[in-house]
Amino acid sequence: MARVRLRGPLRRMAGDLAEHVVEADSVIELLKALERAHGALDGWILDERGRLRPHLNVFVNGELAQPEDALGADDRVDVIPAISGG
Numbered sequence: 001m002a003r004v005r006l007r008g009p010l011r012r013m014a015g016d017l018a019e020h021v022v023e024a025d026s027v028i029e030l031l032k033a034l035e036r037a038h039g040a041l042d043g044w045i046l047d048e049r050g051r052l053r054p055h056l057n058v059f060v061n062g063e064l065a066q067p068e069d070a071l072g073a074d075d076r077v078d079v080i081p082a083i084s085g086g
Contacts, residue, residue, distance in 0.1 A: 002030055004077045013040035022077075027058055028067035030077060045079065055082045 004020045014020065015038060022037075024030035031052065035041045047053055051067070058065045059078045071077070 001073060002071045002075045002077050004030065004034065004079065006034075006079050008081055010041065010044060010079060010081065013044065014038040024071055026067070026071060027060065027065050027069045027077070028052070030071060031058070031067070031079070034079075056080070057082060 001021045001023045004022055005018065006014050006020070011017070014034065020034065020037075022030050022033050024033050028050070031045050032050070035043075035045055045053060045056060052058065057080050058067075059080065060069060060071065060075050062076075065077075
Protein backbone atom coordinates (compact mmCIF):
# COMPACT_ATOMS: atom_id res chain seq x y z
CA MET A 1 0.00 0.00 0.00
CA ALA A 2 1.23 3.46 -0.86
CA ARG A 3 1.83 6.04 1.84
CA VAL A 4 0.41 9.48 1.07
CA ARG A 5 1.31 12.80 2.64
CA LEU A 6 -0.97 15.80 2.20
CA ARG A 7 0.01 19.42 2.84
CA GLY A 8 -1.77 22.55 4.03
CA PRO A 9 -5.54 22.72 3.78
CA LEU A 10 -5.75 19.28 2.15
CA ARG A 11 -4.20 17.77 5.26
CA ARG A 12 -6.72 19.53 7.49
CA MET A 13 -9.62 18.31 5.33
CA ALA A 14 -8.34 14.73 5.63
CA GLY A 15 -8.55 14.56 9.42
CA ASP A 16 -5.31 16.48 10.03
CA LEU A 17 -3.32 13.26 9.69
CA ALA A 18 0.29 13.48 8.56
CA GLU A 19 0.12 10.31 6.51
CA HIS A 20 -2.49 8.04 4.92
CA VAL A 21 -2.08 4.48 3.72
CA VAL A 22 -3.99 3.81 0.51
CA GLU A 23 -4.23 0.72 -1.68
CA ALA A 24 -4.24 1.69 -5.37
CA ASP A 25 -2.59 0.62 -8.60
CA SER A 26 -2.18 4.11 -10.07
CA VAL A 27 -1.91 7.72 -8.96
CA ILE A 28 -5.43 8.55 -10.15
CA GLU A 29 -6.90 5.56 -8.29
CA LEU A 30 -5.10 6.69 -5.15
CA LEU A 31 -6.47 10.23 -5.46
CA LYS A 32 -10.01 8.94 -6.00
CA ALA A 33 -9.67 6.67 -2.97
CA LEU A 34 -8.52 9.62 -0.84
CA GLU A 35 -11.56 11.67 -1.88
CA ARG A 36 -13.90 8.74 -1.11
CA ALA A 37 -12.31 8.15 2.29
CA HIS A 38 -12.39 11.82 3.29
CA GLY A 39 -15.56 13.51 2.05
CA ALA A 40 -14.23 17.00 2.79
CA LEU A 41 -11.60 16.47 0.06
CA ASP A 42 -14.22 15.79 -2.61
CA GLY A 43 -13.63 18.24 -5.47
CA TRP A 44 -10.44 19.68 -4.01
CA ILE A 45 -8.04 17.19 -5.59
CA LEU A 46 -9.97 16.08 -8.66
CA ASP A 47 -12.27 18.23 -10.77
CA GLU A 48 -15.79 17.29 -11.90
CA ARG A 49 -14.31 15.22 -14.75
CA GLY A 50 -12.08 13.25 -12.40
CA ARG A 51 -8.89 15.01 -13.51
CA LEU A 52 -6.18 16.30 -11.21
CA ARG A 53 -6.69 19.99 -10.47
CA PRO A 54 -4.02 22.16 -12.13
CA HIS A 55 -2.94 23.82 -8.86
CA LEU A 56 -1.77 20.48 -7.39
CA ASN A 57 1.38 18.49 -7.97
CA VAL A 58 1.79 14.82 -7.16
CA PHE A 59 5.20 13.32 -6.49
CA VAL A 60 5.92 9.59 -6.20
CA ASN A 61 9.17 8.81 -4.42
CA GLY A 62 10.29 12.40 -4.98
CA GLU A 63 9.61 12.45 -8.73
CA LEU A 64 6.81 14.45 -10.39
CA ALA A 65 4.09 11.95 -11.33
CA GLN A 66 1.25 11.83 -13.82
CA PRO A 67 -2.25 10.56 -12.92
CA GLU A 68 -1.86 7.44 -15.06
CA ASP A 69 1.47 6.42 -13.46
CA ALA A 70 1.51 3.04 -11.74
CA LEU A 71 2.12 2.70 -8.01
CA GLY A 72 4.00 0.04 -6.12
CA ALA A 73 3.26 -1.26 -2.65
CA ASP A 74 6.08 0.72 -0.99
CA ASP A 75 5.73 4.01 -2.88
CA ARG A 76 5.61 7.31 -1.04
CA VAL A 77 3.26 9.89 -2.53
CA ASP A 78 3.15 13.61 -1.78
CA VAL A 79 0.22 15.80 -2.87
CA ILE A 80 1.43 19.38 -2.82
CA PRO A 81 -0.54 22.54 -3.66
CA ALA A 82 1.29 24.88 -6.01
CA ILE A 83 2.66 28.04 -4.45
CA SER A 84 1.95 31.27 -6.24
CA GLY A 85 2.71 34.87 -5.61
CA GLY A 86 4.84 37.64 -6.84
